[in-house]
Amino acid sequence: MSSRLLVVALLVLAACEAAPDTPPPATTTAVRSPGAEPADPDRLSLILPTANRALFEDAPERFYQGLNVTIDSMREEKWEGGQYGFVRDPVPAAFGRRTFRRVHEGIDIAPAERDSLGEPVDSVMAIDRGVVAYVNTGASAYGNYVVVEHDWSDSPVYSLYAHLADTAVVEGDTVAQGARLGTLGYTGRGISRDRAHVHLEIAFLINRHEGVWFEEYIGSEDAHGLFFGSNLAGVPPAGLFLALRENPDLTFPEYVASLAESYVIDLPGGQPLDLIERYPWLGPEAAAADPASVPAWRIEFTQEGAPMRVEVARTPVERATVDGVSLRIWLTSASTNRVLQRRGISFEPTRRGYQTFALYSTTADQAPRW
Structure with a gap:
């Protein structure tokens, strides 16, 4: 997903001047x-x-x-x-x-x-x-x-x-x-x-x-x-x-797919992802996967925090991990409703971010603490 973010980066930059939702x-x-x-x-x-x-x-x-x-x-x-x-x-x-x-x-x-x-x-x-x-x-x-x-x-x-x-x-x-x-x-x-x-x-x-x-x-x-x-x-x-x-x-689903992707988060696999069960069109392959065999769930978000796509990631993670961000995130000083923060040349979830992404990973039995 990071490569796709880089491909669209210049287009995103051009859109930065526009106010969100301007008719x-x-x-x-x-x-x-x-x-x-x-x-x-x-x-x-x-x-x-x-x-x-x-x-x-x-x-x-x-x-x-x-x-x-x-x-x-x-x-x-x-x-x-x-x-x-x-x-x-x-x-x-x-x-x-x-x-x-x-x-x-x-x-x-x-x-x-x-x-x-x-x-x-x-x-x-x-x-x-x-x-x-x-x-x-x-x-x-x-x-x-x-x-x-x-x-x-x-x-x-x-x-x-x-x-x-x-x-x-x-x-x-x-x-x-x-x-x-x-x-x-x-x-x-x-x-x-x-x-x-x-x-x-x-x-x-x-x-x-x-x-x-x-x-x-x-x-x-x-x-x-x-x-x-x-x-x-x-x-x-x-x-x-x-x-x-x-x-x-x-x-x-077509409207959601047309929104601008801004950051990608990997979440621990091996357990169901409630979101994809309810919205299988976010990622048909992910929806069809056996949760027990999923190394990690990958969710692509808009800058405002709406989920756009869900995929199965190949590399396991132990907690919410940032897989990539768009150029717009860099230019707006990590404006992500306070869920991401910059660490040198990379990004990681804030305390608020870990709490937010834990909601996505919560099951009927437990909510993760990262």
């Missing part, structure tokens, strides 16, 4: 109507979660709810902070560049309508049919939020809708595409009425045995269970919506 000009490709059935069940037919369609109107400043000046004083256009990716905590980087240390794993969509008191009134809708997997109305940085499980390419993929003013569904509800989940709001930590928005994520579930890992590493009450934030790995939502306008026949 290209709107296309004339129609979006499928709500509830429309694609010809192939693997092909996606999605809708935006609110009435705000500015993403498709080349008006990102109206679509994204950005950050305020005191938090984001280095950014000229504040809406950029509402995008997916490295758009938070700006710091200087190599060659006069500016980079960002913190990942925003979803997008913040601004309200399209407010009442006479300034309260947002937008309904938040399911982007696709599915089953309500989780509803939180208790303490959380996300405030009130709903998680919907979708069956995409025979795998469970999750959409999360956060900071809702209220919720209109309960766990176990089957919802149609466009079903009302709640009202856009500003519940949760540090959000004012002026910055009301719905935070949308589209994510993998990393491990069904999250509880074993949580007990080993966190130790407190696991209030959100499987839907604890660390157990969800998000992909760029706006990128997916825009890609579907360009190619209405796109599947979710």
